[in-house]
Amino acid sequence: MERQALGLATWAVFGDVVYIGLKNMDYPLIIATACGAIALYLMMPRGQAWLIKLGALIGVLALAAGLSYLTHWASVAFPAQPAAGPGIFFYAFALIAIASAVGVICHPKPIYSALYFVLMTLAIAGLFLLMMAEFIAVVLIIIYAGAILVTYVFVIMLASPTGAAAEAVDYDRISADPLVAVLVSFLLLGTVLETLFTHSPHGFIASSASGAPAHAVHWGGLAALGKNLYSRYTLPLELAGVLMTISLVGAVMIARKNSPHTQMLGLGDVPTE
Amino acid sequence: MMITHVTNSFSDPTLVRYLALGAVLFAIGLVGFMARRNMIMIFLSTEIMFQGVAINLIAFSRYYHNADGQSFVIFLLTVAAAEASLALGLVIMLFRQRQTLNVDAWSDLQG
Numbered sequence: 001m002e003r004q005a006l007g008l009a010t011w012a013v014f015g016d017v018v019y020i021g022l023k024n025m026d027y028p029l030i031i032a033t034a035c036g037a038i039a040l041y042l043m044m045p046r047g048q049a050w051l052i053k054l055g056a057l058i059g060v061l062a063l064a065a066g067l068s069y070l071t072h073w074a075s076v077a078f079p080a081q082p083a084a085g086p087g088i089f090f091y092a093f094a095l096i097a098i099a100s101a102v103g104v105i106c107h108p109k110p111i112y113s114a115l116y117f118v119l120m121t122l123a124i125a126g127l128f129l130l131m132m133a134e135f136i137a138v139v140l141i142i143i144y145a146g147a148i149l150v151t152y153v154f155v156i157m158l159a160s161p162t163g164a165a166a167e168a169v170d171y172d173r174i175s176a177d178p179l180v181a182v183l184v185s186f187l188l189l190g191t192v193l194e195t196l197f198t199h200s201p202h203g204f205i206a207s208s209a210s211g212a213p214a215h216a217v218h219w220g221g222l223a224a225l226g227k228n229l230y231s232r233y234t235l236p237l238e239l240a241g242v243l244m245t246i247s248l249v250g251a252v253m254i255a256r257k258n259s260p261h262t263q264m265l266g267l268g269d270v271p272t273e
Numbered sequence: 274m275m276i277t278h279v280t281n282s283f284s285d286p287t288l289v290r291y292l293a294l295g296a297v298l299f300a301i302g303l304v305g306f307m308a309r310r311n312m313i314m315i316f317l318s319t320e321i322m323f324q325g326v327a328i329n330l331i332a333f334s335r336y337y338h339n340a341d342g343q344s345f346v347i348f349l350l351t352v353a354a355a356e357a358s359l360a361l362g363l364v365i366m367l368f369r370q371r372q373t374l375n376v377d378a379w380s381d382l383q384g
Contacts, residue, residue: 105305181307187298219338247355
């Protein structure tokens, strides 16, 4: 009897929570996110071109829905300044970044994915310029587009099956578990966006634009960044250098062919051809 | 005077849009991380997630007029470079073992 009552009470509370959750949900945002999820699910490599085209169409619809939601949200949450927001450059760079990120994970050929990644890096560097982080923008291009991506491209060329083995490769043409992956990440994304758009104006982002400290004239730029790195974050900066050294040594040791280390691990006699 | 004009233009709606873009990039990278079967592509997807986080850090740095966010992005780039070098070294080693980049080829590693 008591257990039944307890179960009933639990269900009542649970139902209440679900009801309140459903009632307060921001349905246009959820629909836009779900459209994006469906689009990405259709565009994951599956070896069928028309599915990819359909997915791209739904993706464009999802982006348009998100954009119209943004204008609606701004007029509701900030009635005093509904037009306040980033300019056309933000939308252009954001669109390029999202489209090329989708290109990275959806293209069946890794070398094209790497090139899409370069495009995404350039767009994000443009966004950093818009946020007055010009040094970070330049560093991002040098390190990501210049160094890391060249490494990726070299590895893609070095470690590609050739000849008959290349014909039989299907692990790039058919993805593993697109449904589970899309569900998990878009649940996460929907939760984050819901929290961001329904609670942010008066919620966890406490300080408004007027809350910036008064002494913050020289807050950004290379000089302020260098001063910050070498005064407040000296030890982390040294540790970052140590990390780079360790990873350099580690990468050389791992990638060496028939080194004493690999022989010690029993990986010595590797057929090379 | 010009600086105050610029800082006023980065208001709450702008910040929220940048944060949303960072979240979208993170989600796309997560999908790639879980759904691709090529080891190189898996690590490339983590780089997308890194960039989504970097957008968040720079946006907050811009919003609070604070160079800490930019400093964190420097550290993030360091970690990303270290991760890329180690991961690609591992990929080369694993490719020499099995002549394939398929992660499923190594599913016998589970305990």
